[in-house]
Amino acid sequence: MLGKLDEYLRFNETALGLREKRQGVLASNIANGDTPNYKARDIDFGNALKSALDKATPGAAASLKTTAAQHYPNPPQDAGTMADGTQLQYRGVVQGAVDGNTVDMDVERNQFADNAIRYEAGITAINAQIKAMMAAIQGGT
Template identity: 45%
Template structure:
């Protein structure tokens, strides 16, 4: 039963993962607008999503996609204690979850107007791409949210 639900939401999850990754790239481009020699990077959403959904040559088996795995966080540090009542312990720090390898290759933007310092960030174009991507991310969240609400409504309806 849960496998069917997981497969139902796999496309929306992957689309949101790719949009979030693209948002990171675009914000990095904007942050480095004044960095000499910085090359603006981006990923084409449609090809990145297709690559993320590809599993053994087909996109139908989406339940074992790498990026759809839950992310967990663990920390590593030994704590210094100055009192016997302090908590002692060690934990490890690291994240697990999907890899961005399936997003496809990053592409460098071809600048409309190259700068003398080698920076290829066009701040106006990056801001437009950032806003467009954010709008599509919100739309994807709305669609996924409505799917969840309709399933909850079907589960809880008294018929």
């Protein structure tokens, strides 16, 4: 029974988790807007969601969990990979800066706002799923 509930909510739960991670990456870009040689990063949300859903599917290969920062992550992590294996990509340069920084604040703010709105839409979708389940349990409409 609990497995079916997990399966029912898995998509929106996974999407919200990725939206949260993307918001952190975008916030980092904004925070480093004046850092020389900083390269703006982002997540390819569609590919990351597909990968995360594949990993979350029952029967998928389990990854090792680490208990301390000194442990080697699984899979091996580099500068282009987040701790959970989500791939980071460099954002294309719209207008280069003399100091080598590739952050375009207008692009970053727009992406940040878009991601926040999509996060709120995900919350609304989960609330609707829970209301539908409650109605089914209570026998109401």
